[in-house]
Amino acid sequence: MMTKNPYEVAIQIVLVELMKAVASETNRTTKFRTILKRLDKTLRNIEPIMSGNGRLARVLDRPEKETKMFIFHLENGKQMVLKCSRIKCWNVYKKFVHANKLIRLDHELLRFFQVELQVNLSARFRGLVLGDEGDQVLSTVTKRAGGFSSSCNVPGLPDFIVGLDFHLRELKRMLLKDHDQVLTVSAPGGCGKTTLANMLCHDEEIKGIFGGNIFYVTVSRTTSLKTVVQKLFTHHLYVNNCEFQTDEEAKNELENMMKHMGSPKILLVLDDVWSESESLIEDLKFPGYTILVTSRFMFSRIGTTYKLSLLNDEDARTLLCHLAFPCDGNHMNVPDDLVSKMIKCCKGFPLALTVIGASLRNQDVHKWKTTLQKWSEGQSIFDSNSQLLLSLQTSVDALEDMLRDCFLDLGSFPEDEKTSASALMDIWVELYNLDKEGMYTSEYLLELSSRNLLSFVPTRKDASELEGYCNEHYVTQHDLLRELAIHLSSQEQISQRKKLFIEIHGNDIPAWWIEQTQQPIDARLLSISTDETFSCDWYDLKAPKVQALVLNIRSKRYTLPSFIKKLSELKVLNITSYGVYPTELHELPVISFLSNLRRLRLEHVSLSPSIKFIFELKNLEKLSFIMCEIGNAFESYTAEPPRPSNLIELEIESCYDLKNIPEGLCSVDHTEKLSITNCHELEALPKGLGSLSNLRTLRLHSCTRLAELPESIGNLRSLIFLDISDCLSISSLPDQIGELNGLRVLKMSGCHGLDELPASVTKLTLLEDVICDEETSYLWSYYESDLCDLKINVMEDDRFANFMKIVG
Numbered sequence: 001m002m003t004k005n006p007y008e009v010a011i012q013i014v015l016v017e018l019m020k021a022v023a024s025e026t027n028r029t030t031k032f033r034t035i036l037k038r039l040d041k042t043l044r045n046i047e048p049i050m051s052g053n054g055r056l057a058r059v060l061d062r063p064e065k066e067t068k069m070f071i072f073h074l075e076n077g078k079q080m081v082l083k084c085s086r087i088k089c090w091n092v093y094k095k096f097v098h099a100n101k102l103i104r105l106d107h108e109l110l111r112f113f114q115v116e117l118q119v120n121l122s123a124r125f126r127g128l129v130l131g132d133e134g135d136q137v138l139s140t141v142t143k144r145a146g147g148f149s150s151s152c153n154v155p156g157l158p159d160f161i162v163g164l165d166f167h168l169r170e171l172k173r174m175l176l177k178d179h180d181q182v183l184t185v186s187a188p189g190g191c192g193k194t195t196l197a198n199m200l201c202h203d204e205e206i207k208g209i210f211g212g213n214i215f216y217v218t219v220s221r222t223t224s225l226k227t228v229v230q231k232l233f234t235h236h237l238y239v240n241n242c243e244f245q246t247d248e249e250a251k252n253e254l255e256n257m258m259k260h261m262g263s264p265k266i267l268l269v270l271d272d273v274w275s276e277s278e279s280l281i282e283d284l285k286f287p288g289y290t291i292l293v294t295s296r297f298m299f300s301r302i303g304t305t306y307k308l309s310l311l312n313d314e315d316a317r318t319l320l321c322h323l324a325f326p327c328d329g330n331h332m333n334v335p336d337d338l339v340s341k342m343i344k345c346c347k348g349f350p351l352a353l354t355v356i357g358a359s360l361r362n363q364d365v366h367k368w369k370t371t372l373q374k375w376s377e378g379q380s381i382f383d384s385n386s387q388l389l390l391s392l393q394t395s396v397d398a399l400e401d402m403l404r405d406c407f408l409d410l411g412s413f414p415e416d417e418k419t420s421a422s423a424l425m426d427i428w429v430e431l432y433n434l435d436k437e438g439m440y441t442s443e444y445l446l447e448l449s450s451r452n453l454l455s456f457v458p459t460r461k462d463a464s465e466l467e468g469y470c471n472e473h474y475v476t477q478h479d480l481l482r483e484l485a486i487h488l489s490s491q492e493q494i495s496q497r498k499k500l501f502i503e504i505h506g507n508d509i510p511a512w513w514i515e516q517t518q519q520p521i522d523a524r525l526l527s528i529s530t531d532e533t534f535s536c537d538w539y540d541l542k543a544p545k546v547q548a549l550v551l552n553i554r555s556k557r558y559t560l561p562s563f564i565k566k567l568s569e570l571k572v573l574n575i576t577s578y579g580v581y582p583t584e585l586h587e588l589p590v591i592s593f594l595s596n597l598r599r600l601r602l603e604h605v606s607l608s609p610s611i612k613f614i615f616e617l618k619n620l621e622k623l624s625f626i627m628c629e630i631g632n633a634f635e636s637y638t639a640e641p642p643r644p645s646n647l648i649e650l651e652i653e654s655c656y657d658l659k660n661i662p663e664g665l666c667s668v669d670h671t672e673k674l675s676i677t678n679c680h681e682l683e684a685l686p687k688g689l690g691s692l693s694n695l696r697t698l699r700l701h702s703c704t705r706l707a708e709l710p711e712s713i714g715n716l717r718s719l720i721f722l723d724i725s726d727c728l729s730i731s732s733l734p735d736q737i738g739e740l741n742g743l744r745v746l747k748m749s750g751c752h753g754l755d756e757l758p759a760s761v762t763k764l765t766l767l768e769d770v771i772c773d774e775e776t777s778y779l780w781s782y783y784e785s786d787l788c789d790l791k792i793n794v795m796e797d798d799r800f801a802n803f804m805k806i807v808g
Contacts, residue, residue, distance in 0.1 A: 007060055007067050012050050014074045019043045021081040029085040031095060034435045035102045036084065042109050049113060059113055063248040070112050077105040099439060111279070152215040152235035154201040154269070160322055161199070163315035163350070164192055168199050171306055172206065175292065181285055182303025184273075184293040188452045188481065189392055190351025191308050193294040197269055200292065206267070210290075213266045219273045225283045226250045228270075233257065251283055258286060267292065274398065275451065278302065296395050298450045310348035310478070317343055319350065323357030338368045345375060347479045352381065355388045380487045381480070392484050395451060402432060406444050407453055410477055411485035411501050412527035412550045414578055421445060421456070421473035422651075423574055426599040426622065427548045430571040431524060445475060453481055499525045507536035520544050530555065532579060538562060548572040554579045558605075559586040565593040576603040582629040589613060601626065607633035615645050615668065624651040634662045649673040658682050666691040672718075675699040682706050690715030701747070702726040714739030725771075726750035738763035747771040749795050754779065762786040771795055 022043065026036045049056055060067055080101055087098055175183050185193045200206055201214050217231055229250035244250040258266065266289050270281065273295040281293060281302055291303075298305050311319065320343055324334075342360075346352040360368060375381060382389040396407060409427060413419045425434070425441040434440040449456040454477040489499040494512055500523035502510065520542035529552040538561035546567050551560075556579065564570070573591065577583035584606045591597070592613045600614065603626040611633045614623065647668050652658065658679045666688040674695060676682065682703045690712030698716070700706065701723045707730065714736030722743060724730060731753040738760025746764075748754075749772050757779050761767075764787065770780055771793045780792055 007064075007071065008056050010071055011056070011060070011067075011074070014071060014078070015043065015046065015050065018074055018078045018081065019047075021078045025081050025084045031087065032084045032099060032102060034433065034440065035099055035106075036081070037433075039081075039102060039106050039109075042106050046109060046113050061246070063246060065248075070108070073105070073108055077108075080105065103443070152217055152231060154214060154216045155194075155198055157198055157202055158195060161195060162319045162322070163311045164196050164199060167196055167306075167308060168203065171196060171200055172203060174304060174306060175200070175206075175290065176209070180303040181289065182281060182291045182293060182299075184295055184299055184303060184305045185308055186295055186298045186305050186452060187308035188349075188478070189296055189395055190349065190354075190388070191310065192350050193308055194271055196308060197271060197292055197294050201267070201269060210265050210267045214269070215267070216269045216271065218271045219277055219280070223277055223280065225280055228280065228284065229254045247283065254284075255286060258288065266290065270294070273297075275299075296452050298452070300450065311350055311353070312348065313343065316346065316348050316353055319353045320346070320357040323354060324360040324363070326361060334365055334368055338365070338372065341372055342368065345372070345381065349478070349480050351388055351392075352480060356381075380483060380490075382484065382487045389484075389487070392481070393488065395453060396484065396488060399451075403444055403447060405432065407448055408485045408489045408499055409525060410454065410475070411482055411489055411499070412525060413482075414529055414552050415479045415482055417578055418474040418476055420603075420626070421475060422624070423576075423601055423603075424475065426572050426574065426601060426624075427525070427550075430547055430598060442473070445473075453477075495519050495521050497521070497523055499523060499527075501527045501529075503529045504534060504536075505531055506533050509536060509539060513539055513541065516540075516542065521546075524548065526550070527552065528561075529553075530558075532556075534558075543567060544569065546570055548574075550574045551576070553577050553583055555583060556581065557584045557586065560588060560590050562587070562590060564590045567594065568596065570594050570597055572599045572601075573597060574601045574603075575605060576601070577605050579604070582606040582627070592617070595619065598622065600624070602628055604628065607631060609633060609635075615647060615665075618646065620645060620647055622649040622651070623647060625653070625655055626651070627654045627656075630655050630658045634660075634665075646670050649675075651675045652677075652679060654678040656681060660684055661686050663688050669693060671695055673697040673699075676703060678702045680704045684708075685710050687712060689713060692716065694718055697721045699723040700727060704728045706730060708732070709734055709737070711736050713737060716740060717742055719743055721745045721747075723747040724751060727753075729753055731755070733758055733761075735760045737761065740764060741766065743767055745769045745771070748776055749773045751776055757783070769793060 019040070022036055022040045026033060026040065049059060080098070083098070084102075087095055171183070171185065185196055187193050197216075201216065207214070215232060215235065217228055219228070225247040226244045226249075229244060232254065244253065268284065268289055269292045270284075271294050273281065273293050275295075275297045278299055278301075281291060281299065284291060293299070293303075298307070317339065321339070342356065343353070346356055356371075360371070396404060399407060406424075406428060409424070409431075410419070412427075413423075421438070421441060424445070425438045428434045428441055428444075429436055434444075445454070445456040448454050454475050456473070456475050486501050489501065490497060494500065500521060502513075504510070516539075522545055523543060524545055525548045526543055526546045527550040532554040534553075534555050535557070538559070541561070541563045543563070544566075547569050549564070549567065549570055549572070551574065553575070554577065558577070560575075564573075573594070575585070582604050585602075585608065588608050588611065591600070594617065596619055597617055598619055599622045600617075600620060601624040603624075606629040607625075609632055614620070645668055648670055650665070650668070650671060650673070652675065654677070656679075658676075659681050660683065661676065663686045666686050669692065671692050672694050674692065674697070676685075677699055678701075680703065683705050684707065685700075687710050689710045693715070695716050696718050698719060698721070702725070704727065706727050709724070709730070711734045713734060717740070719740050720742055722740070722745070725747045726749065728750065730751055733754070735758045737758060741763065743764055744766055746767060746769070748770065751772070752775070754776065761780075762783055767787060767790055769791050770777075772780070772795065774794050777792050777794050780790075784790060784792070
């Protein structure tokens, strides 16, 4: 009879208590409800593991110390959850720190139970159905999923390698000179990571340093430390059937083996490591060991990362021609323009070039033309290349459902363009109920970036809840990954798709749309992209379930489709022009029919003479004007203020012709966030600004001609956050600023026109942080003794960045 692990009961008890605490706090507080619901979902996924059948015993098959530490984390987690309702709304810092602790608790639960939680995912992965072209890839995947090959020898090199010589030199330099013990080569699947690692192992200088102590292990998604060590023992000591009972035992025996080896230099290559195996890398770090990792992911907490880039045009041409014209690489029978177009379609992606080149091997001109014609007509490159699809799709299949949906949503935006993180946040807040400050959006984008499914580099490292975690941050994505998102979203019939992406070239409306009669589409997310020649009349579209609509436009003039009036469930509308000049919008008043609209984003468009009706949408919570040509759109406010609205957030960013803000906007008394940034022609704020009694966040940075703050600012008693950084023309602050008795954060770097601060700043008793440059910090030094809790954070003055803000 199997002895029951003594910790099973302890974990069951503490998990039940944690679930009760989460349920209780979810009902008691709204501050952390999104995070608590996510934690509750994780616990409910774990709950079946507690029910027996040996699943919990498998989870606890690990070192006793690790289990004890996990129980300790759970007990602390319960206290952390119960503390949620006691944290005050105004304490932004504590709220942010506590939210991150809850997120870490959720991650710790997923990590500890990850093997059992991955059972369903693994089953889905094994169930993939492939055509004939996928047999070779299926063989590779089966080998990886099943474990290891029988040796730790370095694999041989391919007969033909292109574009990796520079990367080899850089990788070797980093490996030999950097002090970090772990070096990770990171890139999406099919970019040549494994080949580059093999080249390094075969390099004569590397072999001279490490000799015969180069071990190469291909890692699967469920590999344990025991399995890796068993592999190394079998290879090095020629010991068959070597087994260890626990990871701890395996780790100790590996350390003993290394001591007996007596070599000061050992190189261990871990190929194709997934994010689930990050702890495995940590466990294998021993003195004298250098570890080279290849992965689709970036392990920011471990060692150094070398990000492998895609092929340049010259190398891409060399690779394609080598495969398509095997005799001598000469393409005399295929025109050069066809070869160039094919290379452009592959976007420098090595696997795409390899697969497409092989499919065109010794084919005539007709085959090249028909292939390109199919792609130009909308057929996906993945439709005829299952090997390419499988290689990239495995990274997407590994995502949890919410993250996978977020990845697929990226297909809504055009290729070769930056996508605003705020635009994504607007969609995800409404579709997936994420937090409105953008904490989870930022987290998800960083997670997708770490998996090389997009590039997300925050432009500000000091983002906070009050400012919004996503403001001024952007995302870019390789075109092939964008096409993958579209392909995976398009597996059902058009009418049944939950995400529908429509691209219109010229005036060529899709036939299914023209022929649509009574059958509506089921999409919740709808994206329509048109080019600069589009001028067609719209056909009717029945889309009763659409909650988010993205319109990507490039033409000089654009008429909004009349079917928008019927989108009764629409909550998010994003209209963005990617043309050279702002697009002139027509029929903008159709928006007035959208009674459930909550978020409206207008970017790089020219506004009509009056947009007052927008402010009168009764459920509109967030309104964004980004790089818009304002013209006289705000003038109607002077004569007649809009009816009361529920607008919570107003964002005006980089609107080059905005000179004044109408007084009427100050009558929108529900507003909590007002952001007017990078508007270099703005000269004055409304005198009645102080009427915004609920305003908590005011961002005015980089309004370089703004000369002063209105005296009424003292009436903003709810204001917690104020940003006037890089407002170069402000020469003094009003005495009334001392009446902001709720102010906790003040950003004022680059306010070079300020010579002194008003004495009233001593009344800002709740002020916790002033973020400024060194010059401005001297002005505060006179008042530090009066403001005991004040912290002055001096930021380095980036003159080039300041200049770029001014010139736009």
